[in-house]
Amino acid sequence: MRNLVPVLVVLAVIAGLWYAAVAPMNIRGALMVAERSGETVVPEGTSTRFDVSVWKLMADNPDHIHLAYGLDRPRLPTPGQVAGELWASTGAMALEGNGFSNRSLIYHGWITLRSTLWGFLLGTFLGLLGAVAIVHARVVDMSLMPWAIISQTIPIVALAPMIIVLSSQVGIDGRGVPKAIISAYLCYFPVLVGMVTGLRSPDRSQLDLLKTYNASQWQVFSKLRMPASLPYLFASLKIGIAAALVGTIVGELPTGAISGLGARILIGDQFGTPLAIWAALFAAAILAGILVTLLDVTQRLTLRRMGVR
Amino acid sequence: MLVAAIVFWLAAWGMNVAIANSPGRDTTPARVMVPLMFGVALLVLWEGLVTAFNVPGVILPPPSQVAQTIAGSTGMLWIDFRQTLLKGALSGYAIGCVVAFLVAVLIDRVPFLTRGLLPIGNFVAALPIVGIAPILVSWYGFDWQSKAAVVVVMVFFPMLVNTVQGLRETDAMQRDLMRTYGASYWQTLMKLRLPAAMPFIFNGLKISSSLALIGAIVAEYFGSPTHGMGFRISTGVGSLSIDLVWAEIAVAALAGTLFYGLVAWFERRVTFWHPSHWH
Numbered sequence: 001m002r003n004l005v006p007v008l009v010v011l012a013v014i015a016g017l018w019y020a021a022v023a024p025m026n027i028r029g030a031l032m033v034a035e036r037s038g039e040t041v042v043p044e045g046t047s048t049r050f051d052v053s054v055w056k057l058m059a060d061n062p063d064h065i066h067l068a069y070g071l072d073r074p075r076l077p078t079p080g081q082v083a084g085e086l087w088a089s090t091g092a093m094a095l096e097g098n099g100f101s102n103r104s105l106i107y108h109g110w111i112t113l114r115s116t117l118w119g120f121l122l123g124t125f126l127g128l129l130g131a132v133a134i135v136h137a138r139v140v141d142m143s144l145m146p147w148a149i150i151s152q153t154i155p156i157v158a159l160a161p162m163i164i165v166l167s168s169q170v171g172i173d174g175r176g177v178p179k180a181i182i183s184a185y186l187c188y189f190p191v192l193v194g195m196v197t198g199l200r201s202p203d204r205s206q207l208d209l210l211k212t213y214n215a216s217q218w219q220v221f222s223k224l225r226m227p228a229s230l231p232y233l234f235a236s237l238k239i240g241i242a243a244a245l246v247g248t249i250v251g252e253l254p255t256g257a258i259s260g261l262g263a264r265i266l267i268g269d270q271f272g273t274p275l276a277i278w279a280a281l282f283a284a285a286i287l288a289g290i291l292v293t294l295l296d297v298t299q300r301l302t303l304r305r306m307g308v309r
Numbered sequence: 310m311l312v313a314a315i316v317f318w319l320a321a322w323g324m325n326v327a328i329a330n331s332p333g334r335d336t337t338p339a340r341v342m343v344p345l346m347f348g349v350a351l352l353v354l355w356e357g358l359v360t361a362f363n364v365p366g367v368i369l370p371p372p373s374q375v376a377q378t379i380a381g382s383t384g385m386l387w388i389d390f391r392q393t394l395l396k397g398a399l400s401g402y403a404i405g406c407v408v409a410f411l412v413a414v415l416i417d418r419v420p421f422l423t424r425g426l427l428p429i430g431n432f433v434a435a436l437p438i439v440g441i442a443p444i445l446v447s448w449y450g451f452d453w454q455s456k457a458a459v460v461v462v463m464v465f466f467p468m469l470v471n472t473v474q475g476l477r478e479t480d481a482m483q484r485d486l487m488r489t490y491g492a493s494y495w496q497t498l499m500k501l502r503l504p505a506a507m508p509f510i511f512n513g514l515k516i517s518s519s520l521a522l523i524g525a526i527v528a529e530y531f532g533s534p535t536h537g538m539g540f541r542i543s544t545g546v547g548s549l550s551i552d553l554v555w556a557e558i559a560v561a562a563l564a565g566t567l568f569y570g571l572v573a574w575f576e577r578r579v580t581f582w583h584p585s586h587w588h
Contacts (some may be wrong), residue, residue, distance in 0.1 A: 006425030014429075075448065139322075139329035142340070143347035153519055153565030154558065161546040162554050169368045242435035249437045250523070253530060262440065269443035269531060277443055285436045292435055 015079055024054040025076035026068035031057060033071065034064045077278050085279040102259065105283045111260040112248050113287060115176055119183025120244040124237065126184065127191025134192075135199040135225070136217070145196075152189050159185070160251050175251070179260075183247030187240040194236025198229025227306065234299035241291045249284060261287070314357025321350035370552040378552040379559060385541075386560050393538040394564050396453035398525035401460025406517055409465045410510070413472035414498070427473055434466040442528040451532045460524040464517035471516070475509025476502055511576040518568050522561060 031049060035041045042060040043049050049057060058065055069078055077085075086105070093104040101107065130148065133140040160182050167178045202224050210220050252262025261284045268276035325343050333339055352372045358364070359371040366374060379386065416422035442459050449455035479502050487497045529539025538557050545554040 003424045003428055006421050007428050008425075010422070010425035010429055138334070139326045139343070142329050142334070142343040143325050144344075146344035147348060149569070150562070150566050153522075153569045154562040159558065161543055162551065162558075165546050165549075165551070166368060239435075242437075246437040246439060250439055250527060253439070253442075253527060265440050265443060269447075274444065274447075277440075281440045281444075284440055288436050289432060292432075 018076075018079055022074070022076050022078050023058060023065050023068045026071055026074045027054050027057050027061075027065065029071050029074065030064055030067035031061060033067055034061075039064070073272060073274055075274065077275055081275060082278045082282055085275040086282055089276075089279055090283070105261070105264065105279060108259055108261050108264050108280070109283055109287055112245070112252070112262065112284070115179040115248045115251070115260070116183055116241070116245045116291075118176070118180035119247055120187055120241050122180060123184035123187030123244060124191050124240060127188040127236070127240070128195055130188070130192045131195030131199060132221075134196050136221075148189060148192055151185075160253075164251070175260075179248050179251035182251040183244040186247035187244040190239040190243060191233075191236045194232045194239075195229055198232025198236075199225045201232065202228045230306065231299075231303065234295065234302070238292050238295050238299075241295060242288055245284070245288050245291065311357045311361035314353050314361075318350045318354045321346045321353075367549045367551055370555060374552050375555040375559060378556045382553070382556065385536075386556060388536050389538045389541050389557065390560055390564065392453060392534070392536050393456070393525050393529065394522070394561075397456030397528070397537075398460055398521040400453070401457035401525065402464055402517060402521040404457065405461035405464035405521075406468050406514060408461070409468035409513075410472055413469050413476065417473055417476045418494075423473060423477075427470065430466050430470045430473070434470050438463050438466075439524060439527045442524070443531045446528060446531045452534055453537075456525045456528040456533075459528040460521045463520045463524040467516045467520065468513040471509045471513030472506060475506025478502075478505045478509065507576075507580045511572065511580065514572050515569060515576075518572055519565060522565050522568075526561070 028046075028049060031041045032046055035044070035046075041049075041064065042057075043052055068074075071077075074081065089103065089105045093101065094106060098104065130140075130144060134144060135141075160178075163181055164175060164178045167181070172178070206224060207220065210224055215223070248260070249262035249265075252260040253266055258267070261280045264280035264283075265277050268274065268280060325346055328334060328339050328343055331339075355369075356371045356373060359369055370378075416426050439459070441462060445458045445462070446455045449458050483501060483505075484497065487501050492500070526539040526542070529537045530543050533540040538561060541557050542554050545551070545557070
């Protein structure tokens with residue numbers, strides 16, 4: 001709460017800068033619109049204006065600057081335009097009762113969310129499995145850990161189009177499964193690394209104590225290592241779910257998908273509708289925020305019940 | 310063929326178990342040998358499975374065919390490598406990390422900004438920023454400049470957040486000690502706080518190194534000159550020349566690993582004092 005005022009001030013400054021940047025970014029488009037509607041623009045003709053800097057254009061045509069804030073296809077939309085488009089494609093459509101039609105971002109967000117969650121589950125499962133094996137078997141630690149690190153330096157997006165072709169060749173229809181695979185790939189590593197650290201976090205004396213109790217390896221795992229690793233697990237899960245969302249969106253980008261937030265960005269690019277891109281981008285950001293916040297709340301509740309803090 | 314591959318895999322695994330349980334397991338040769346055997350065994354198994362089940366090359370080419378493709382098209386791979394990694398990813402990485410570092414030092418001087426920007430930075434670092442690629446491509450054109458711009462935006466916030474957090478690492482006692490020495494702000498920064506921040510800064514650099522490759526390649530899916538790794542991958546998938554795609558991926562993996570290794574090497578030189586390097 002102490003941070004609330006600074007955060008709001010910084011946000012306001014960012015919004016102000018954004019708003020100020022709209023005029024120079026859009027002035028060429030604005031002048032083009034003004035010229036077409038028959039008004040006088042100082043250097044006439046789009047091609048002659050191309051060599052003039054945006055600042056000079058703004059100084060010479062002060063009457064037309066306001067047009068930059070209302071373009072249909074702006075290079076940089078105003079925050080208000082983005083919010084309006086976002087509302088028009090989510091809330092307004094839901095009010096009309098077709099919130100789940102394939103033009104609404106609720107529908108596309110749901111498609112993306114579904115793949116993200118499947119990928120997150122798969123990736124977390126693999127990460128946990130790998131971490132348990134690495135902590136308990138030296139040979140796995142020595143052979144697997146270096147490759148887990150190397151696998152992160154491979155740009156997964158390089159694999160994305162191929163995973164989709166591959167899975168359709170193998171006979172999997174639709175894009176849900178390949179997208180989930182890609183997001184699992186991005187999400188397993190943070191979980192693996194965090195859990196290895198977490199499972200190793202009990203110190204020698206605690207492990208020795210359990211040995212004096214004659215505890216079996218399973219008991220050491222379930223009564224000491226697992227509870228001790230929970231704070232690490234949640235920290236990794238938060239990174240993991242954000243990574244899973246990135247994976248899903250990347251899986252939707254380069255492949256000609258038609259549903260999902262990434263596909264909305266792609267389609268907005270192909271049809272030259274920047275507002276659609278921005279709205280989908282913000283919808284993705286909001287989705288990421290909700291997912292991370294949900295995990296954060298779960299973490300607080302769980303750790304408090306366990307008496308950690 | 311398949312039987313031979315499986316036998317090889319089992320033998321390699323057995324050898325790894327033997328090495329991992331032998332007294333010399335913490336020596337450098339053992340540390341290199343075990344993962345290397347694991348990787349080679351995987352490749353052999355892949356080769357064996359693909360040839361045994363007659364998997365067509367359009368689905369999954371065997372490693373030997375990929376190796377042939379790499380050997381046969383080094384010129385093209387080099388052009389793509391230069392376009393995507395040297396021009397796009399590396400310049401964006403350098404600009405993004407340097408700017409983020411300077412901004413971090415700047416906002417660290419103003420506690421108000423630290424408290425205001427850090428939560429926002431943390432949040433933005435978790436967002437799917439790759440999505441801005443089409444916008445930046447339409448702003449900066451098809452060539453590498455737009456890719457560098459995407460990379461700059463992608464690496465900025467992880468780097469910023471890590472640096473700011475690192476700069477807060479020193480405790481009040483250490484800073485008070487510097488003050489009793491009469492050290493100026495800059496002396497405290499250079500001699501105490503920056504060295505203490507180095508593990509965090511390198512963490513940011515390492516995270517950014519893989520983000521930079523992702524950003525540069527994804528941005529090429531939205532338009533690029535007729536070369537570049539992302540361009541080659543998307544057209545390679547379209548024309549079903551999957552061996553070429555795997556060749557590009559191999560190059561990307563190698564370059565990414567070298568890049569990461571280089572950052573990690575510098576880290577060990579710079580932060581040799583940190584507990585995580587003691588063992």
